[in-house]
Amino acid sequence: MMDSNKMTINLALFGMTQSGKSSAGNILLGSTDFHSSFAPCSVTKDCSLGRSCHFHSFMRRGGQEVTLQVQVLDTPGYPHSRLSKKHVKQEVREALAHHFGQEGLHLALLVQRVDVPLCEQEESSPVQIIQELLGHAWKNYTAILFTHAEKIEEAGFNEDEYLHEASDTLLTLLNSIQHRYIFQYKKGNSLNEQRLKTLERIMEFIKENCYQVLTFK
Numbered sequence: 001m002m003d004s005n006k007m008t009i010n011l012a013l014f015g016m017t018q019s020g021k022s023s024a025g026n027i028l029l030g031s032t033d034f035h036s037s038f039a040p041c042s043v044t045k046d047c048s049l050g051r052s053c054h055f056h057s058f059m060r061r062g063g064q065e066v067t068l069q070v071q072v073l074d075t076p077g078y079p080h081s082r083l084s085k086k087h088v089k090q091e092v093r094e095a096l097a098h099h100f101g102q103e104g105l106h107l108a109l110l111v112q113r114v115d116v117p118l119c120e121q122e123e124s125s126p127v128q129i130i131q132e133l134l135g136h137a138w139k140n141y142t143a144i145l146f147t148h149a150e151k152i153e154e155a156g157f158n159e160d161e162y163l164h165e166a167s168d169t170l171l172t173l174l175n176s177i178q179h180r181y182i183f184q185y186k187k188g189n190s191l192n193e194q195r196l197k198t199l200e201r202i203m204e205f206i207k208e209n210c211y212q213v214l215t216f217k
Contacts, residue, residue: 015111017077020147047095104213143180
């Protein structure tokens, strides 16, 4: 949604249990809207929408400064320790229609830990849910958000080296979504700096899509 000097972008988080979805969402919002903690089981059981404060003069469009607001939909991870795939899909489908039915979804973020290899049998779960919920256009509205990216540096890699050594499953997925990806760090940068860098990257993807959205009925 956008008027002459204000814009709201709508994002949805998908991914496996304990991938860091809720924590990533809190960084995007600059808040603690979503409950996030270490646990031996799935933490998020329901979809939840969070809204950021307004980022004044975040960007320029048409010669005007634009104020940005971010809406993030946090979703249960899958595979889930308590919920079936059918339940998760229904929960997310209803939340997408309720929150983004008319305004539309700008981008789905597949949250993936950098220290957990994406294997073929795992890839089919969260990615398949995205495909089924977003439809045939899913590739144009999906990006990967790599969490715990500081572990790449701890292992002596840089981002390019990490991707070069990535699994064939991950590389195939990246090719499918036109190499839309973001590395999110928790160390080295302030959370505010990290949030702005992540949002700037997200806005690049949205601009490439000419600000189009997916609507849900």
